[in-house]
Amino acid sequence: MTIWEMLLNFIFPNVCKFCGKVIAYDQEVCAYCKDSIEPINGITCSVCGKEQGFCGCEVNHFEFERCIAPFYYEGTAKKGINTLKYGGVPYIAKYLACYISRLVKKQYKDVVFDYACCVPMHRLKELERGYNQSELLLRSVCRSLSIKPAKHLLIQVKNNESQHRKHRKERAENVKGIYKVQEKMDLTDKTILLIDDIFTTGATLNECTRMLKGAGATNVYCAVFCTTKPIKLEIHKNN
Structure with missing residues (x-):
């Protein structure tokens, strides 16, 4: 130096x-x-994107076609996404999004996306944080892959409680009816790429997908930076 x-x-x-x-x-x-930093290298579920031992598809019905993630929410990847969300450093989204872009290009190589959008944040939460981290990831992914962004396609109309520490059923109930399609776009027969930061139980992505398909979209594919492992414990408890 x-x-x-x-x-x-x-x-x-x-x-x-x-x-x-x-x-x-x-x-x-x-x-x-x-x-x-360790990428997910094992055999993953073709729907939720988690390795088979952590797949939650036995207890969930997902509306989206598939979700992919380069990392689990642990170690270095966890530090990175938490720095983006809570550290007040939005500029690192561009770097983190590179991992998402590479995986989308590889795993969704045969998919033609009409639009890409992100999980929205309520205006009060976004005002408090200063930005929506998922929107920042969306912008960088779209620039990298030349996909048309529709960042305001979805909006959050109700300021719900945080999903943190909620169980699977509580998470699904907590996001029910809080999103709606905002922009007056014709989504009939469209294929959408939906971006978020973390996949936990899939409740948020599922509700967003439900809104998009309700507005006419045919296919919704999801991509996140991290996915979690706790679903494995929940499946054992239910059994």
Whole structure:
């Protein structure tokens, strides 16, 4: 690192997009995060995108065609998405979205998308946070893949409680009726790419898909940055 770069890093530090550690200006992530982030490599469910041991399709009926995620919500990937959501650093969305874009290009290579949209955030929550992280991911994914964005296709009309710490059934009930299709677009026979940050039980994506298909969309494919594992425990409890 040159003296000039050291001075710049002192005044305007460049930080790791995942953990926030100060790094050189020619780097995006620190060596630890680069080596420790682990993509999902096992055989995954063709619908929910989780590895078979964590698949929740036995207890859920998903309206969307498929959901994909490059990472589980743990370790370095968890730090990255939490930094985007709660760290007040919206610019890292562009970097995180690269992983989504690469996976969409690979897994949905035969799908032609008419539009791409994201899970909306209620205006009061967005005002408090300053941005909707899912919308930021959407913008970058659309730029990368040359898909037409429709960022206001869905809006959240009710300010519901946080999904955090809610169980599967509670999550489904908590999002029921809180979204609607906003823009006056003809969705008849359209194929939509739906972007979000995290897939937990799929309740949010499912409700958004229900609204899109209710407005005429034929197919909805989802892509998120992280997916979670806790569904495995819930399935065992139900059994």
